[in-house]
Amino acid sequence: MPRPVTIQDSAILEAARRVFLVRGYSASTAEIARRAGVSEGSLFKRFRTKTELFLAAMQVQSREQEQRGLLLAAIGQKPIRTTLEGYGRHLLRHLQIVMPRILMVTSSGLRFARHYRPTDCPPPLQHVALLTQYLRAEIRHGRLRLANPEMHADIFVGALSHCAFCETVLGRRATSHVDYVRTLVDGILRAGQPPDTRRTRLPRTKTGEAPK
């Protein structure tokens, strides 16, 4: 009757995460073991190699499927603004967690591709794809008018991603996330209107004309 396992993988992974995110991939396994309150031997019983541990620690276990369900369920039902703002705020929180880890993996010298199954679409693009799917559906329902939904999805995700990126690289910043997301949603809702209409409101001769 073997002795039961007393060391939780989660404890190791959390310690590894804390250490790797501060010291980079070059952090030593010794420090991680110490932080996890575990012997180095145990570490390597669970993760055969440092790289394996690193990738596991940087892996994100998220409830993305759930959010995906919520977004798709809102199609044609809930107000677009409300839906997009809710999704945007969720996505930003998610990216705040994911971003430092992506940075770490990318710059570890390990190829990013190996981190995710090669068949999967890589995470940032997944969000763009999902949002595009939503926007297209709303367009089909006639609730939204957009010439290029994929581009807009990309800009929307991109801005949030950039926000998370800056916070990761520079530390906290002052901008209100709620306002930030709202402005992004405004951009999408406004895009339905043809720019020509608006242009009449500004001095015709000087501004905003497309280059010939």
Place this chain on the structure above:
Amino acid sequence: MPRPVTIQDSAILEAARRVFLVRGYSASTAEIARRAGVSEGSLFKRFRTKTELFLAAMQVQSREQEQRGLLLAAIGQKPIRTTLEGYGRHLLRHLQIVMPRILMVTSSGLRFARHYRPTDCPPPLQHVALLTQYLRAEIRHGRLRLANPEMHADIFVGALSHCAFCETVLGRRATSHVDYVRTLVDGILRAGQPPDTRRTRLPRTKTGEAPK
């Protein structure tokens, strides 16, 4: 009278850059020396420390001041669309170079703060500040109408930054940069129109209303 210098710092830095950007900060100085066709000893004659070499290699020598001049000179003169698209394309090219290096430095485990003067505005925010300055000026000239120029500048820079970020993390991608920038510029030019006005043009019953 001593033997003339035959090893250029630039050659070392270029080799270091190539190696570091692929293998990360953990890349060995031996490999860098080999790539530069130089002895390890010479490496350390020029850069006393691996860290020093790393930071020097990741440093960006850019002609940002020049672009800054171009942008500010266009105020009230050149068409806004042309100016913004030109600036956007330039910024994207710049970010493609800068992004991988920022990533590397951030996640090297070296403390970022030590290597940039804390009084300086950090690079990504500099671009936002410059663009905001431009947008405000055009608004003052009555050539543009924007409720929140800073936010828009942030979204503009953010989207480009994200674009560069994705390319860095995932590798090349297909999207046309020209189109991408144009869509972003559209967003800014369109933003002058109040969303309320537009909303009346879409079927009332389906869009943007508060959830029942």
Place this chain on the structure above:
Amino acid sequence: MPRPVTIQDSAILEAARRVFLVRGYSASTAEIARRAGVSEGSLFKRFRTKTELFLAAMQVQSREQEQRGLLLAAIGQKPIRTTLEGYGRHLLRHLQIVMPRILMVTSSGLRFARHYRPTDCPPPLQHVALLTQYLRAEIRHGRLRLANPEMHADIFVGALSHCAFCETVLGRRATSHVDYVRTLVDGILRAGQPPDTRRTRLPRTKTGEAPK
């Protein structure tokens, strides 16, 4: 439950001593590890630094307190000659061990002061102090007559120290230690007699007179 310790610090120290005493401080840790039959890694698990190892190896664990007790217990009891000769022989043996190490540490380039507490009396002077204390006590007991006990103690220790020094620098030598010590003791015992008295016993016209 972990693997039991199989490498004794003493084994490492002994090997280090052998190597350092022959090759000097510049001896390589690799050679020491080889001599100790141990991996270099293990070396640095025990001694964090080459310097630390060096100083530990040069440290002397001696039973000086014991000898101190013996000497002081003899005051007023055992014959002075016997006591001094015994102490002298012991001191010489001790110095033969200490001398090469002092030499090594002194000229290693490491600053001596950092490794001995500045409040402590440095080792060679400790012996002088102890012997002086003994001589003074015997003088107080009326068993010895000496104008300058400290000077005599210094000469006594000095001669033995020099003996050990020569052996260290030149290698073994022939002189009988027993005779050497006896002569030194003679010097102290004889010193009680004023030189003037003695001088009369030698042919007046030839010795020690001031030059005409």
Place this chain on the structure above:
Amino acid sequence: MPRPVTIQDSAILEAARRVFLVRGYSASTAEIARRAGVSEGSLFKRFRTKTELFLAAMQVQSREQEQRGLLLAAIGQKPIRTTLEGYGRHLLRHLQIVMPRILMVTSSGLRFARHYRPTDCPPPLQHVALLTQYLRAEIRHGRLRLANPEMHADIFVGALSHCAFCETVLGRRATSHVDYVRTLVDGILRAGQPPDTRRTRLPRTKTGEAPK
């Protein structure tokens, strides 16, 4: 017509000496060159190897022959006390210079023997030999009575050597050199008197009897 030599060996040697005596044999040739105000190239033009430079710097160019002449000339002429004190003071000054170098060479890992021509008698012993020769001569002249002149010479040189040794190892010290030498000379002059004579002055039963 070759360009004349502008760098003096003596300047290099002096710099080397200063550096080696402080930093030990591990001192770098770069530092020595810098201290000497000379390029590393020039250093190695003069001394083919670091070891060669080291040994040359530690070599002593002294006027020992001169002192030898003075001492031997005094035989049977000048008062013994005056002669011995003069010689002692000279020897001490000499040893203060020689001692640190002997320490350095001994602990450099280079074999001491190689430093001096193997046919020569090593320096400390040379002094003992010379002094012995002098004492024997004075004994033959009937100006001195000593059972064991070699032993006394050895003690005399040894005490001075020890004095220099302590100063080298510990730094300056307070003892008056003049007094120190005088006491040593006293020891030799006194030794002529048989210890038995003196013993009568002390309580017979307790002190100083030779062990049976």
Place this chain on the structure above:
DNA sequence: GATGAATGAGCCTTCATTCAT
């Protein structure tokens, strides 16, 4: 003759990994 740029061997030290208990 003098210089200092260039080198490569080797040093101290770290660290991922294994292994005996």
Place this chain on the structure above:
DNA sequence: AATGAATGAAGGCTCATTCAT
């Protein structure tokens, strides 16, 4: 299962020495 002692393969860095000018 869990420990931590032990290891050996690098890694960063230094330095004596050479060489083109």
